[in-house]
Every structure is written in C-alpha cells, then in structure tokens.
Amino acid sequence: MVSLGASAVRRRAEVFVLSQGRSLMGRAGPLIAARLISAVVSLSIPLVLARTMAIAEYGTYKQLFLLSVTISAVVPLGMSQSLYFFIPRTTERRACFTQTLLFLVLVGSLGGLALYLCGSWIASALTNPGLLEHRLELALYTGLLVASYPLEISMTTQGLTRRAAVTYLASDFFKAAALVIPSATGLGLHWMMWGMVTWAALRLLASWVSMVASTRGPLWDRGLLRQQLAYALPFGAAIAVAIPQQYAHQFIVAHAVGPALFAVYAVAVFELPFVDLFYTPTGEVLMVQLGELEAAGRRTEGAGAFRDAVDRLGILLLPPIFFIWAVAPAFITTMFGDRFASASSIFRLCLFAMPLAILPIDATLRARGETRHILISYVLKALVTIPLAWIGVARFGLAGAAGSYVIAEFLGRAFLAWKVPASLSTADTRIHGRDLIPGKHLLRTVGAAVVLALAGAGTLRLALGIDLVASAPLVRRVLPLGLAGAVFGAGYLSLLAVTHAQLPGFLGAILARRRARRAVPVA
DSSP states (O other), X not given: OEEOOHHHHHHHHHHHHHHHHHHHHHHHHHHHHHHHHHHHHHHHHHHHHHHHSOHHHHHHHHHHHHHHXXXXXXXXXXXXXXXXHHGGGOSOHHHHHHHHHHHHHHHHHHHHHHHHHTHHHHHHHTTOGGGGGGHHHHHHHHHHHHHTTHHHHHHHHTTOHHHHHHHHHHHHHHHHHHHHHHHHTTOOHHHHHHHHXXXXXXXXXXXXXXXXXXXXSOSOOHHHHHHHHHHHHHHHHHHHHHHHHHHHHHHHHHHHSOHHHHHHHHHHTOOOHHHHHHHHHHHHHHHHHHHHHHHTTOGGGHHHHHHHHHHHHHHHXXXXXXXXXXXXXXXXXXXXXXXXXXXXXXXXXXXXXXXXXXXXXXXXXXXXXXXXXXXXXXXXXXXXXXXXXXXXXXXXXXXXXXXXXHHHHHHHHHHHHHHHHHHHOOSSEEOOGGGTOOHHHHHHHHHHHHHHHHHHHHHHHHHHTSOOTTSOHHHHHHHHHHHHHHXXXXXXXXXXXXXXXXOSHHHHHHHHHXXXXXXXXXX
C-alpha cells in the first residue's frame, strides 16, 4: 500500500475537475441562479413577518411550519427523489410520474390527517393551545405540499433545467406573497395559512398537468413501481431518522417554553441561506466528478476533487460566516427588530456549526454508494441530540438546546469524515485524511476571513458612532450594518477574484474561464 501525496493528487486531478466542472456548472447554471434569487426571496419572508406579527403569533407561525416541514420531509419516503434515478433510465416516464404522484397523494393525505387528528395532543405537547385554531389549514397545506413535491424535480430529470428554474422562482414568489401580504395588511395568521393552502393546491395542479397530461404512454407499470419502492424506501428510512433528529432541539424548546420565547429561539437558529446555495451544487458536481473518475479507472484522484471542493467551499463560506458572527447583534436587530435582540448570543453559538459545510462528506459517500454510513450517523446524532437537548434546556435554557445541536453536528461530521478516506482508496493506493484537506490554503482562507470580519466589525463600530439622530429610524438601523457589509463585501469580492473561486451565474462562468486558461495541462 502506498500513500498518495496530497500535492500529487491535486495536480493529477486538476485538469479533469476543471473540464468536467465547467460543463456541469453550465448545465446547472439556471438552477443555481434560481437558488440565488430564491434565497433572497425566502430571506425576506421571516424578516417581514417578524416585524409585522405579534411575537406570540410569530412563534405559533414558526411552530406550524416546523410541524409541516418535519412531516412533509418524512412521509414521501424518498419517492420524489427516486425520479432522479429512474426518469433518465426508463422509456415509461408517464407511468413513473403517475405512480410517484399517486403515492405522494396517498402519503400526503395520511400525513395531513395525522396532523389534524393529533392536533390536541400536539398543541399540548408544544405548550401552545393556539395551534388548534389552525390544524385544518396545517393538515391541508402539508398534504397538498407533499403531493406536489415532484414538480421541479420532474423537469430537471428531463433536462428542462431552464423550465425548472422558472417554475422554482414563480413558486417561491407566490409563496412569499401568500405569507407576506396577509401579514403586512393585518389579516392575520388564518389568512396566511389559507394562502399557503391555495399555493400548495396550485402546485399540485401544475404537477399533474406537466407530469401526466403533457406526457404520453401507459399510466401504470407494476414492475417499475416495485423498482421505485425498492430504491426509495432505504433512502426514506434515512430521512425518517435524519429530519426528526435535525429538528429535535426545536421541538424540545417548544415544549419547554411558550410561543413568544420560541419565536426568539426560532430567530436564533435562523439558517443562513447562502450556505445551502453553495454547498448543495458543489456536492452534486463533486458526485458526478467522482463517478467520472471511477469510470475512467482513476478512483484515487477523487481525493484531489474532494480537496478542490473543500478549498472552494472554504473561500466561499468562511469569510461571510466569520463576518456575520462578528456583527451578530447588529445583524439580528437590523433584520428582525429589537424584540429579538436576546437571540444574538444563541445565534452566534449556532454559527459554530456552519463551517462544517466546507466538507462535502455526505456527497462523497453517496457517490461511492456507502450511504449506510450516513444512516448510522443520523442514528448516532439522534441518540446524542435528544437527551442532550432535553438536559441542556433544563440546565441552560435556550443556549443549552443550541449547544446540543452544535455538539451533535460535530459528532456526526466526525463519524462520516472517518469513513471518507477508505471510500476513496483502492487496493493499491491508500488515501489518508491529510490527503483530503488543503491545510495551507484553508489557513490562508481563515486568516483572510478573520481580517475581513474585523474590518467589517470595525466599520460597524465607527458607523454606530455617527450622529444620526435627525435620520429616520430605518436609516439609523440599516446604515451602520450596510456600511460594514460594504467594506466586508469589497474585500470578499477581491478575495474571490484573486483566488478565482467558482460562483453561480455569469460571474462564476467568467472566473471559471480565467482559471481554465491559466491551468497547465498535465502530461
């Protein structure tokens, strides 16, 4: 067995990664651009609602959607994701679509019915009797949402990425309007929920029209259905463990405190949308690259692709995470209002888990077909999170719940990271953990992130000292953080330009072409 040096791995894989990455990112371009715009739209929703709703009502809203997100993620059992595998490989697309939609209508109806029938118990368990007032809307919305899941997926699997991107954006804009307009006009949570029911119903109608009415062929194929179920159910089992574990700390907090305090915690565990924006496409591209390398008999060069992904994600993610940590109190109060100022310390605690996103570990194991390790990690995290969160809330309040989440994330990532080197090794070449981490590059990135964060925080401090008494309240609140963000943003963009980091959209294409021109072919 020989150890493959990190520098050798990186040199041998660089040209392959670049050439494949350009074509893959080109195909994914519309979807990535749609994700970017959608992230901005999605970000506006909690910002508006947190300011226009009473704090207890906002807490109830967050609990309703916590319930819906949990159920709607678990009950599909992986059937919608199975389309990614079967549609490119079958000639019976209409049957595959119809079977998937009918299955999701069935499980969505069961999930919605369970929410409705268990409404009293749920309201008692979450210490919020107000949930009972909305159980009908919650049940209908959840069932319809589950049934409409494959809408954009069906387009992507047929290579219609532009259509999927447009649909994705239109859907998210309508969703934002359905929530924001009733809240901003004082119509209240009932109208918000009925707006979401209408939105989900329109998605379901569009799904049947685009997936069944506009395609030809048989509507049913029993053999294909068995294959779909055999493929989907193991993945669904993993999700059934992962999602409740992921949200366990929020459910425990909801049980322990009232809706007003839960609203504060919901703001504290707010997820920065740009993390998923970069992490998910990078992981998908890496999976394809690893498959291509293995097919070409160059499996060990996957270590170079992994290092490249870590390097890129580090440059893209670490500076903004460090900056937001440095200005967290101003960020929270500017975005959500002074009512949520107490959430900033817990928000900072949750941010410690976000740098883990620079490691595309799960994508690597999925590309190697070693998903059993992912399921085991979910089980381990569940065994740790639930008792730790329960004890943490009892002993340390909201900070204890957030701390349990961070600890569980680190433990789960550590377990998966332990399995990655073996998944990239061969009988002749052994990959070590040091071959997968671009240590010097990451240290430089961390150093740059610290400098940029300090520059932004220093600018914020100076801006807060400016006399803005005569200015409007909105200006006094937004201007200091805006100036700090501008200073950080200028430095961040300069860093991306110097390092030629790959970005979504036209800017990413320009930077990728510049990097490719400078690459030296390897003999």
